[in-house]
Amino acid sequence: MKLYTDIGGTAPSPRRVRMFLAEKGIEVPFERVDIMKRENRTPEFMSRVNAMGGLPVLELDDGSHIAESVAICRYFEAVQPEPPLFGVTPAEQGTVEMWIRRIELNFMMPVGMVWVHGSPLTKAVVKRQIPEMAEQSRALVRSYFGFLDRHLEHHEFLAGDIFSMADIIALCTADFAAKLNDLPHSSEHTHLSRWYSAVSERPSATA
Numbered sequence: 591m592k593l594y595t596d597i598g599g600t601a602p603s604p605r606r607v608r609m610f611l612a613e614k615g616i617e618v619p620f621e622r623v624d625i626m627k628r629e630n631r632t633p634e635f636m637s638r639v640n641a642m643g644g645l646p647v648l649e650l651d652d653g654s655h656i657a658e659s660v661a662i663c664r665y666f667e668a669v670q671p672e673p674p675l676f677g678v679t680p681a682e683q684g685t686v687e688m689w690i691r692r693i694e695l696n697f698m699m700p701v702g703m704v705w706v707h708g709s710p711l712t713k714a715v716v717k718r719q720i721p722e723m724a725e726q727s728r729a730l731v732r733s734y735f736g737f738l739d740r741h742l743e744h745h746e747f748l749a750g751d752i753f754s755m756a757d758i759i760a761l762c763t764a765d766f767a768a769k770l771n772d773l774p775h776s777s778e779h780t781h782l783s784r785w786y787s788a789v790s791e792r793p794s795a796t797a
């Protein structure tokens with residue numbers, strides 16, 4: 591078994607899985623792939639490892655592959671349920687899933703649009719950057735910070751009292767927004783800042 595992950599460690603989706611594994615205490619060998627050199631877009635990688643080309647990808651011992659960060663984490667949750675990171679009770683599981691979907695669609699998606707349409711680092715590989723798309727997406731992200739702040743005023747973590755996969759995804763997205771897209775949350779968002787500090791201080795956050 592091995593996990594294909596990025597070289598620099600800054601890509602948000604591979605970081606989700608590394609953080610999840612650290613929370614579980616599971617060790618998996620990493621194969622580092624250079625995204626900036628497009629090593630994950632070679633015909634060989636796309637035909638053998640992941641037809642979609644993205645990272646991370648988990649290679650199982652039988653040679654088969656699972657792509658998509660949340661799918662990979664679900665695999666490990668099934669293999670080793672403790673500590674649970676997708677909830678235990680039906681209500682917890684539903685709530686964690688709700689937040690995973692919200693963070694993916696309403697937070698990661700616009701941050702990704704800022705990255706694709708607004709970053710000089712992606713200019714060479716994107717056929718046509720649309721600056722208006724970047725600006726509109728920036729506004730969506732800023733507004734979403736407010737939404738998260740209001741929610742976290744009344745909840746310790748996104749899914750309530752339990753730390754979960756939703757927090758991992760949100761932290762990786764927030765760091766990607768701040769560090770690579772110049773989109774940090776405002777310190778005036780005190781509840782979001784409290785959550786951000788708490789989750790960032792977990793040992794897994796350095797994975």
Ligand SMILES: N[C@@H](CCC(=O)N[C@@H](CS)C(=O)NCC(=O)O)C(=O)O
Binds near residue numbers: 625659
């Ligand atoms: N939805 C996928 C996203 C995969 C993805 O787009 N990964 C990025 C890194 S965060 C990547 O590999 N980008 C380079 C590329 O697509 O060539 C997941 O959650 O794993």
